[in-house]
Amino acid sequence: xxxxxxxSAGARLAPALGALGCRQKHSLPDLPYDYGALEPxxxxxxxxxxxxxxxxxxxxxxxATEEQYREALxxxxxxxxxxxxxxxKFNGGGHINHTIFWTNLSPNGGGEPKxxxxxxxxDVWEHAYYLQYKNVRPDYLKAIxxxxxxxxxxxxxxxxxK
Amino acid sequence: xxxxxxxSAGARLAPALGALGCRQKHSLPDLPYDYGALEPxxxxxxxxxxxxxxxxxxxxxxxATEEQYREALxxxxxxxxxxxxxxxKFNGGGHINHTIFWTNLSPNGGGEPKxxxxxxxKRDFGSFxxxxxxxxxxxxxxxxxxxGWLGFNKEQRRLQIAxxxxxxPLQGTTxxxxxxxxDVWEHAYYLQYKNVRPDYLKAIxxxxxxxxxxxxxxxxxK
Numbered sequence: 001x002x003x004x005x006x007x008s009a010g011a012r013l014a015p016a017l018g019a020l021g022c023r024q025k026h027s028l029p030d031l032p033y034d035y036g037a038l039e040p041x042x043x044x045x046x047x048x049x050x051x052x053x054x055x056x057x058x059x060x061x062x063x064a065t066e067e068q069y070r071e072a073l074x075x076x077x078x079x080x081x082x083x084x085x086x087x088x089k090f091n092g093g094g095h096i097n098h099t100i101f102w103t104n105l106s107p108n109g110g111g112e113p114k115x116x117x118x119x120x121x122x123d124v125w126e127h128a129y130y131l132q133y134k135n136v137r138p139d140y141l142k143a144i145x146x147x148x149x150x151x152x153x154x155x156x157x158x159x160x161x162k
Numbered sequence: 163x164x165x166x167x168x169x170s171a172g173a174r175l176a177p178a179l180g181a182l183g184c185r186q187k188h189s190l191p192d193l194p195y196d197y198g199a200l201e202p203x204x205x206x207x208x209x210x211x212x213x214x215x216x217x218x219x220x221x222x223x224x225x226a227t228e229e230q231y232r233e234a235l236x237x238x239x240x241x242x243x244x245x246x247x248x249x250x251k252f253n254g255g256g257h258i259n260h261t262i263f264w265t266n267l268s269p270n271g272g273g274e275p276k277x278x279x280x281x282x283x284k285r286d287f288g289s290f291x292x293x294x295x296x297x298x299x300x301x302x303x304x305x306x307x308x309x310g311w312l313g314f315n316k317e318q319r320r321l322q323i324a325x326x327x328x329x330x331p332l333q334g335t336t337x338x339x340x341x342x343x344x345d346v347w348e349h350a351y352y353l354q355y356k357n358v359r360p361d362y363l364k365a366i367x368x369x370x371x372x373x374x375x376x377x378x379x380x381x382x383x384k
Contacts, residue, residue: 049356049357053356053357054357057357086305090305090306125306125348126307126347126348126349126352127348127352127357130348130349130352130353131352131353131356134211134215134353135211135215135216135219135349
């Protein structure tokens with residue numbers, strides 16, 4: 001799911017290192033719609049900050065942490081490997097969660113699933129709604145149902161049901 | 163610190179129940195200044211939402227949770243008492259933390275502390291600037307919601323910087339006595355500073371009420 005293509009040149013040059021031989025960094029996925037596409041339910045300002053600042057920071061920090069982790073691994077420095085775990089979980093989790101989240105939403109969303117159980121995340125960090133809904137998280141929750149991408153959620157369910 | 167006056171009639175009527183006999187609820191303390199008083203560093207809209215909505219919700223939910231806790235206690239229902247603990251910590255901590263926070267800020271704040279507090283800061287951190295850098299870094303570095311704190315370590319008789327998650331109260335969680343708290347939940351700054359938490363941290367030093375922090379320090383130093 002996450003884009004981490006191993007470059008073929010590196011794989012040939014350093015087979016002994018295995019998958020660590022040459023790894024492209026994680027990258028911020030494009031939003032499948034414009035920043036304003038989910039209005040009025042989630043406004044454009046939130047979508048732009050949420051995607052281009054918050055998610056982008058998780059990606060950048062994940063790449064930096066993984067770089068440090070690779071160095072520690074290479075040196076056999078287990079202390080540092082352990083010390084890096086919280087940052088890996090936080091930034092790795094942030095990248096995974098938001099990558100799923102953008103696909104879970106759609107300007108053509110809403111309505112109900114067709115007889116299947118959904119697999120779907122709802123970000124309730126304050127940055128996901130505060131500019132528009134302030135402290136009233138329930139209003140954000142009411143609104144977000146208008147933009148849930150059921151096609152995507154169904155796809156995910158079918159994929160993991162196998 | 164928190165307003166919980168035991169009503170005297172209740173105390174007379176039900177001495178056997180002790181302090182549980184009659185207890186007034188927790189209440190939202192007034193801000194010692196107007197909502198707009200900390201501009202341009204923290205804007206009025208943030209202060210109004212933060213005080214009248216967020217802190218008010220902690221107070222209301224704390225009262226409701228304590229009511230349920232009292233019932234469970236009376237029934238000997240330990241399962242429910244334990245189940246209520248997260249809500250008590252979250253809302254109780256939220257009330258404690260914000261009650262301290264409003265007093266830590268002032269429109270006449272900023273600059274540096276003087277006297278004994280300044281000497282203690284120099285002793286324990288090297289200089290005021292190094293202390294400011296460290297508390298800023300710890301507060302900016304909180305992952306998710308939480309607080310940065312300057313606290314007093316009673317055993318070791320020294321100042322210490324710590325971070326807490328969510329609304330975990332400093333003293334209940336670490337034993338440190340809270341002197342100065344910096345709220346880094348997004349609701350504390352997002353409307354004005356968006357995702358740029360470091361800018362909020364830069365600004366808040368302009369409104370730190372060193373008189374209040376000093377008062378708290380002198381009180382716990384005894």
